[in-house]
Amino acid sequence: MHIFEFIRPKDSAAAIAAAAQSNTAQQGADVRFMGGGTTLIDLMKLNVETPARVLDINRLPLDKIELMPDGGLKIGATVRNSDLAYHAKVQQDYSVLSQAILQGASAQIRNMATVGGNLLQRTRCVYFRDTAMPCNKREPGTGCPAITGHNRTLAILGASEHCLATNPSDMCVALAALEVTIHIQGTKGSRAVAFGDFHLLPGNTPHRETVLEAGDLITHVTLPPPVTGSKQVYLKLRDRASYEFALSSAAVVLAVASGKITRARIALGGVGTKPWRSPEAEAALTGKPANDASFRQAAEAALRNARPQSENKFKIELAKRCLTHALRTAAAS
Numbered sequence: 001m002h003i004f005e006f007i008r009p010k011d012s013a014a015a016i017a018a019a020a021q022s023n024t025a026q027q028g029a030d031v032r033f034m035g036g037g038t039t040l041i042d043l044m045k046l047n048v049e050t051p052a053r054v055l056d057i058n059r060l061p062l063d064k065i066e067l068m069p070d071g072g073l074k075i076g077a078t079v080r081n082s083d084l085a086y087h088a089k090v091q092q093d094y095s096v097l098s099q100a101i102l103q104g105a106s107a108q109i110r111n112m113a114t115v116g117g118n119l120l121q122r123t124r125c126v127y128f129r130d131t132a133m134p135c136n137k138r139e140p141g142t143g144c145p146a147i148t149g150h151n152r153t154l155a156i157l158g159a160s161e162h163c164l165a166t167n168p169s170d171m172c173v174a175l176a177a178l179e180v181t182i183h184i185q186g187t188k189g190s191r192a193v194a195f196g197d198f199h200l201l202p203g204n205t206p207h208r209e210t211v212l213e214a215g216d217l218i219t220h221v222t223l224p225p226p227v228t229g230s231k232q233v234y235l236k237l238r239d240r241a242s243y244e245f246a247l248s249s250a251a252v253v254l255a256v257a258s259g260k261i262t263r264a265r266i267a268l269g270g271v272g273t274k275p276w277r278s279p280e281a282e283a284a285l286t287g288k289p290a291n292d293a294s295f296r297q298a299a300e301a302a303l304r305n306a307r308p309q310s311e312n313k314f315k316i317e318l319a320k321r322c323l324t325h326a327l328r329t330a331a332a333s
């Protein structure tokens with residue numbers, strides 16, 4: 001059994017100080033913050049994660065959703081996924097986020113899962129979760145058996161020769177389309193990172209998934225002011241109707257005036273190694289009539305650089321149809 005220390009810091013400063021007190025050469029590398037624990041504890045039971053210290057952040061004052069002076073929203077890192085999805089302002093002005101969260105996991109898991117934890121949930125690639133197998137993400141330099149093995153559910157966008165693992169989050173796909181900012185506190189102070197810069201492509205360092213440094217705490221996320229009258233849809237396609245990760249999903253935020261698309265924000269899930277914003281689809285839509293021909297062109301543009309693996313070529317057409325249908329549904333709403 002892996003022995004670890006369990007600590008309940010009383011505020012963010014104490015949490016960061018406790019994270020920095022670890023014994024590794026890279027301070028904080030063997031420390032994990034715990035939100036809902038629905039990813040972390042699972043992975044500890046599998047010995048995929050073996051932290052020396054677990055810092056329970058549930059007593060920190062990070063559990064509020066607050067309206068900001070500019071009309072945007074500030075969402076604390078320990079806000080539960082359910083509370084966020086059912087918040088009146090989120091349902092009214094950022095409905096793509098509410099829809100995405102409610103299509104993820106189960107009610108019980110959403111009641112536990114936090115915003116910070118969801119941003120950092122790990123891949124469901126079977127090789128990553130099985131310590132009997134090599135995996136470059138879990139143990140750098142050991143290889144990627146998915147390349148010649150089971151890769152049906154894995155990425156067709158953003159993969160490298162070292163890793164094909166898909167980012168599994170639904171919430172993050174909506175956050176990408178909503179262009180949120182992530183706020184971080186660490187030993188060197190506070191900083192804010194645009195959502196698009198937060199997750200990293202695997203390249204030849206698949207074990208580095210985000211720009212977080214060891215011991216960094218996500219404190220909150222800010223949503224920009226809502227786009228008045230925007231049409232928002234999250235569509236998720238999966239092997240079964242509930243309690244399943246996306247094979248393909250699309251988050252769409254559209255502004256339409258006189259039948260023309262004046263602004264489009266598009267992100268895809270289930271197909272990328274990170275939550276996949278598509279500037280190509282956004283450019284293909286802007287200024288075009290809101291009709292099926294434009295929607296399909298945008299989907300073609302979004303998947304133009306897709307590179308399938310041996311078992312997941314079907315995802316290319318699936319993702320195109322997913323995005324086309326999400327756009328059609330949004331435009332008709």
Ligand SMILES: Cc1cc2nc3c(=O)[nH]c(=O)nc-3n(C[C@H](O)[C@H](O)[C@H](O)COP(=O)(O)OP(=O)(O)OC[C@H]3O[C@@H](n4cnc5c(N)ncnc54)[C@H](O)[C@@H]3O)c2cc1C
Nearest residue numbers: 035036037038039040104105114116117118120169170218
């Ligand atoms: C059976 C099952 C089905 C699921 N289905 C789906 C699905 O369909 N769609 C979907 O999107 N998700 C799904 N999930 C994943 C679920 O959404 C995540 O487990 C959850 O969002 C993680 O949140 P948490 O607060 O429990 O994270 P935790 O387990 O507490 O933490 C996850 C990671 O984030 C780190 N962390 C947590 N908070 C912070 C912080 N504030 N600062 C820095 N680091 C932090 C932890 O150290 C850990 O590394 C499923 C999970 C399970 C178990």
